[in-house]
Amino acid sequence: MLSVIGIGPGSQAMMTMEAIEALQAAEIVVGYKTYTHLVKAFTGDKQVIKTGMCKEIERCQAAIELAQAGHNVALISSGDAGIYGMAGLVLELVGKQKLDVEVRLIPGMTASIAAASLLGAPLMHDFCH
Template identity: 70%
Template sequence: MLYVVGIGPGGLDMMTYQARAAIEEADVIVGYKTYTHLVKALVGDKPVLKTGMCKEIERCQAALEMAQSGKTVALISSGDSGIYGMAGLILEMVTKHSWHVEVKVIPGMTASIAAGSVLGAPLMHDFCHISLSDLLTPWEVIEKRIIVAAEADFVTCFYNPRSRGREGHLKQAFELMSPYKDPQTPVGIVKEAGRRKEAKWITTFGDMDFELVDMRTLVIVGNQSTYVEQGLMVTPRGYQL
């Protein structure tokens, strides 16, 4: 059995019972080293196979090999395993290469949900997720998605917004959105949502400080109805009050 587990944003209190049960049942844990550290309290003395960044295929290969040998394996992802996580890659490998492994995908709380709760209720109407990482997706494709999301007035959640190798991607995204966004549009910034060093800022599209953002940050850009009141970012659903 191979469990592909979404462990949530980081804090154990935001992990589902199903995710905890899968980790407890597993004979071995596999994951990116930062994520394995987040579940250390649940792992005990079980063997842990951890790798660094950009080793996703190797992690999945190892997890499948161990599961096929008869072990119960928990392959962990932060957030939800099916949103920028390991679920898709595992299922691609299983279906294309005929692995004889039973796979069960365990959902988890994704970063946008955790960050949204910290900010207030910015995701009450239609919204979308866009990753600004161009490691696997051409930047030209990402640009098109940013533009149409802004034109359609979606609340937009930016994953992987800024790193050492991509210092300017978030700024470029804002430049692409600027023809469709009022400068006073609220923007929420949440760093390390659900973790010990969680921090948040609420600003406006026109006053955005890109230096606050890193890879552990999620940025939520509101729509034309989003407002800020008493320190809370709210996107109305449309109820007549």
């Protein structure tokens, strides 16, 4: 299984329980090197595959291949993986290649949502994300 996990805006306190549990359950964690450091408390001695910026396709492809090989894989993305994150790319690659791999999307809090509360500036009915 491949879990595409939104890890929130950078604070462990803003990660969802579902994200933490998925990270703890994974055998292998794949992510941008800066983000892997943000979740180190939840990865323990698991295998962690880190890449630099501009390697999104390679990260997704590696995570997909590991999941196809039978591993429980966590691919991490900042914020919410479905909003300018890794979820769209994973689903595109799986669809284009017609792969039989289970993909689970785990939402996370976006920085814009967190900032609204932290700044005391609620987002109202005219907000467009």
